[in-house]
Amino acid sequence: PDDPTTAWVFRGIVALIVVNVVAAILLTDDRFRHAFPYDFRMIEVISLVVFGGEYLLRLWSCVESPRLRGRNPLQARLSWAMSPAAIVDLAALLPFAIMHLYPTDIRALALVRLLRFFKLARYSPGLASLLEAVRAERHALLACFVVMCGGIVIFATAMYELEGPAQPDKFGSIPLAMWWAVVTITTVGYGDVVPLSGAGRIVAGLTMIAGIFLLALPVGIVASSFIEVIRRRHFMVTWG
């Protein structure tokens, strides 16, 4: 990444991925698809050439990488092709094949095209840092998740008992009440399911205040962990 040419090639690939993701998003909207059918095909052809070329170059040059040096070339290339990064790169070539096999299935095509988003993680040290931060505190985050699930189950059960008889379509079973509980504990609060009785509102108020305390846990843990990781790495660009 010291070489300015390499940096420009990187930026070009990142830009092409972003263009692809934006195109895949707009593709699902009928007005955009009918307005620019030709351009979407052009992007697909350019992507096939660039991502295909990148894949072949990486497959050819992977024998030079320090991790694989010393093995025989075929074995090294097979070992690289099985790595998660190489599979993400290969998946980025899928949409072209799909487009020719099922040319009209827009829904499947959108999904496959968005797989290219994960390709961005290879060029984005921020995403890699996030994964590292999450990995470092995975036990604490799992405990948070258990505590949050516990809170959701307990408050959902309380509301099922209190509001269930009065609003059977909204609190008539614990799974239904859990929808209300997760919307409330995360402070999203759509307002599609709301308690009406006095007792239900008191329990809902406690749920909201508990939500604040339950939110504090992952916020504190992720934030402190991520800050530490970004301080340590200084966002160096990682080599694939």
Added chain:
Amino acid sequence: PDDPTTAWVFRGIVALIVVNVVAAILLTDDRFRHAFPYDFRMIEVISLVVFGGEYLLRLWSCVESPRLRGRNPLQARLSWAMSPAAIVDLAALLPFAIMHLYPTDIRALALVRLLRFFKLARYSPGLASLLEAVRAERHALLACFVVMCGGIVIFATAMYELEGPAQPDKFGSIPLAMWWAVVTITTVGYGDVVPLSGAGRIVAGLTMIAGIFLLALPVGIVASSFIEVIRRRHFMVTWG
């Protein structure tokens, strides 16, 4: 917990508790209950055997624990049976009895089955850490709670004065206005109760901004305390 067999027994019990909680949740939904009546009974029988066996084994072996050694066996066993952990274990056996006494009361059965969730706390060091973190900062958290209640009362009173005459069914008494205030201060914002006048909206805006500042207190305290606790304990598995 060093012994791999013990670790697998622990994981098995945790899995059985999770299965029980999920079954208790799904049991309250009519479609699930009618689709799998047999399986829910199977889970209950397996749970009775495992949790009953666990209870008897713990009752038998508790005389060996460092805390109770030295007392005579009967006294030690009685002392253990009175501990909160043992009561939680005993409560986990209740659903079987209830099911045979009142076989049709689904609502009570759901509640008693979910008591098993608390059994999970014995095997989850994360939950134990959370309780420890909350205990360590209980004075600060109580002060936060008082400040938050004060904010809710003050803003509810202001809205009762401003919006009460115009919307008597929503702001016609301070308890009603407190429902709006708690929904707003915790930033949940259902939207079922909303001020309509200009003065009411200005007070509501101040409530929201005050809410942000009031939320900062528990978030900061719980987060910093929990981070400290998890650093100190390194999530060691606690022995019952």
Added chain:
Amino acid sequence: PDDPTTAWVFRGIVALIVVNVVAAILLTDDRFRHAFPYDFRMIEVISLVVFGGEYLLRLWSCVESPRLRGRNPLQARLSWAMSPAAIVDLAALLPFAIMHLYPTDIRALALVRLLRFFKLARYSPGLASLLEAVRAERHALLACFVVMCGGIVIFATAMYELEGPAQPDKFGSIPLAMWWAVVTITTVGYGDVVPLSGAGRIVAGLTMIAGIFLLALPVGIVASSFIEVIRRRHFMVTWG
């Protein structure tokens, strides 16, 4: 506060204040007022005796306090009676007078009774700590407030330009659009005012993401400041 008798007197006064605040809240609800008219009067009489006695004892003993010792007694007592704490104590005696002058004005009575809530601050070191924390970071918090107001004005203006012509009753002026902006930036999200056009939704999305960043400022400042204050004071009970 070392003396156990003093501690019990303190707790009794705190309990009486809490009872008064709860009574003042319930008083505004017609059902509660008609159900327990006698008890509310009893609370008022007991409060008059206790708070009146407290006021007279403090007025009599204030000459002993280190701050006022050395002055002549009358001057010391006048100086104490002018202090904010003494005015809060005197205001706590007002409801009795109001009740006899305008016995039916429930709305005014509720407001005056809730003034007693501020009396709690004298006995709650947590509230005193919060005020201290807010005071210590008042410049930073003012800057946050300016930044937040700036964000609200800028995004409200943008929405007034984009959605104003289509929804004149909701975005037809900047003050109206500011109601939407404050509800969105604080992540409350009532949903009573929502953009409908594509451009409006893009600006709204940016407002929400900006809201997250703007919220981070007061949360970080208040939290870090409050944590520092509570560590320094260890929640010692302050003497009035």
Added chain:
Amino acid sequence: PDDPTTAWVFRGIVALIVVNVVAAILLTDDRFRHAFPYDFRMIEVISLVVFGGEYLLRLWSCVESPRLRGRNPLQARLSWAMSPAAIVDLAALLPFAIMHLYPTDIRALALVRLLRFFKLARYSPGLASLLEAVRAERHALLACFVVMCGGIVIFATAMYELEGPAQPDKFGSIPLAMWWAVVTITTVGYGDVVPLSGAGRIVAGLTMIAGIFLLALPVGIVASSFIEVIRRRHFMVTWG
């Protein structure tokens, strides 16, 4: 800023900017505009004199500033007039011109008047601190933004697949589903777009919990960075 006269002049200019911004906001409301037409013109004339005078004085005195001393006066004045601060100052004089050219276009006038808000940044060290804090952590914040966009795209795609067929007007394309995703991930939760199917609600619940974790990143980064900046600068008033 040591000189008390300078401090009062600063406060007067800040007050005039605030009056201008408030007037520009109220101007867009028909009732206010018809009630006080004369005063709004008065504010405009006073602003023209003060801000015009300030601009001319700064233009005249800028040759004395350490940065520009040594150059010839004309060159120094041109160099100052091209700086962002000087352009903001000049823009603050625009509304007077616009008012005489298009006296009835309230919408454009409001926008141009609000440009004066940016003038406040010159006199507010808090705003300058915020910009500095954002600049210091711009790489980390960009990574957060990418992660958040990734989350929005992924969850929007999942909901497009799950809820799209059932609610085509709300989840019928990925851009539409992204509106739901951004409202949910930022925990705003308007409630205008809500999943109805069981699978959609499970994905929505995961989106909310992911939103909590994604929010933790910018909160932690901005908060820690801003705290550091304000500690370093102690909110010294910056000289324009």
